[in-house]
Amino acid sequence: MAAIAADLQQAGLWLTESKRVAALTGAGISAESGVPTFRGKDGLWQGFKATDLATPQAFARDPKLVWNFYNWRRELLAPLQPNPAHKALIRLEEKIPQFSLITQNIDDLHRRAGSKNLVELHGNIWMVRCTRCHLVSRNEEVPLPELPACEECGGLLRPHVVWFGEQLDPTILDKAVAAIRSCDIMLVIGTSALVQPAASLAIVAKEQGARVVEINLEPTPYSHKLDLALQGKAGVLLPQLVERLE
Ligand code: OAD
Numbered sequence: 001m002a003a004i005a006a007d008l009q010q011a012g013l014w015l016t017e018s019k020r021v022a023a024l025t026g027a028g029i030s031a032e033s034g035v036p037t038f039r040g041k042d043g044l045w046q047g048f049k050a051t052d053l054a055t056p057q058a059f060a061r062d063p064k065l066v067w068n069f070y071n072w073r074r075e076l077l078a079p080l081q082p083n084p085a086h087k088a089l090i091r092l093e094e095k096i097p098q099f100s101l102i103t104q105n106i107d108d109l110h111r112r113a114g115s116k117n118l119v120e121l122h123g124n125i126w127m128v129r130c131t132r133c134h135l136v137s138r139n140e141e142v143p144l145p146e147l148p149a150c151e152e153c154g155g156l157l158r159p160h161v162v163w164f165g166e167q168l169d170p171t172i173l174d175k176a177v178a179a180i181r182s183c184d185i186m187l188v189i190g191t192s193a194l195v196q197p198a199a200s201l202a203i204v205a206k207e208q209g210a211r212v213v214e215i216n217l218e219p220t221p222y223s224h225k226l227d228l229a230l231q232g233k234a235g236v237l238l239p240q241l242v243e244r245l246e
Pocket residue numbers: 025026027028029031032037038039040054104105122162163164189190191192193194195215216217218220232233234235
């Protein structure tokens with residue numbers, strides 16, 4: 001406990017001295033809101049792994065199955081609320097002159113909490129994209145029809161999220177990299193740091209001289225390369241960290 005308090009103190013001091021802060025979040029920040037993480041045992045749906053359904057191949061083979069999976073996720077996510085970790089990031093954004101939040105999450109919880117300068121690397125579950133005319137729009141209908149159609153051209157809609165095996169939107173990735181390249185300190189919160197290119201963002205930050213602080217329930221493959229790795233719940237540690245700036 002004393003070690004965590006000292007680490008929080010140290011991270012708080014670094015934040016106080018920083019003008020530019022970037023935060024990268026993953027599924028772990030939403031776990032306390034009730035969102036299942038990807039690699040936890042609760043990440044299964046009807047015996048399928050999320051990693052087998054969130055792919056372009058699965059959608060080409062069986063779009064109804066993939067939409068069933070997304071309808072289930074939309075139903076699950078619709079009532080969930082931001083937790084103290086999401087809210088602590090709002091307070092941080094208010095205090096830091098230049099704050100960028102980069103998330104791998106598609107759950108919308110940062111937006112619902114009120115984050116403003118937000119980069120959603122993997123898209124958003126409430127956005128859909130037409131596979132024919134490529135129109136992107138927000139759609140909060142729950143559930144959507146088994147095979148939802150584009151209002152403009154009637155083409156088949158797909159979730160506007162990045163699936164396994166797909167490239168990230170280069171404009172969005174550039175925005176994230178620019179924030180990381182110019183930050184004084186980076187917070188890496190609730191991500192297993194296994195999926196590229198998000199995982200290497202912490203290394204980019206370190207290489208350009210920023211301090212990197214991780215908050216995670218457990219050590220990750222990157223923990224030992226970072227300046228501090230705080231172990232515990234994001235919903236507990238982040239508010240305590242931000243309190244140190246108040
Ligand atoms: P993972 O499920 O891989 O990792 C979640 C991380 O959060 C783990 O390291 C947990 O230890 C940690 N964690 C869980 N509960 C926590 C809590 N209460 N407080 C702090 N940490 C906690 O999820 P991601 O790293 O987000 O990609 O996965 C990255 C990407 O891989 C996802 O965006 C998704 C996935 O496959 C796509 O969909 C393209």
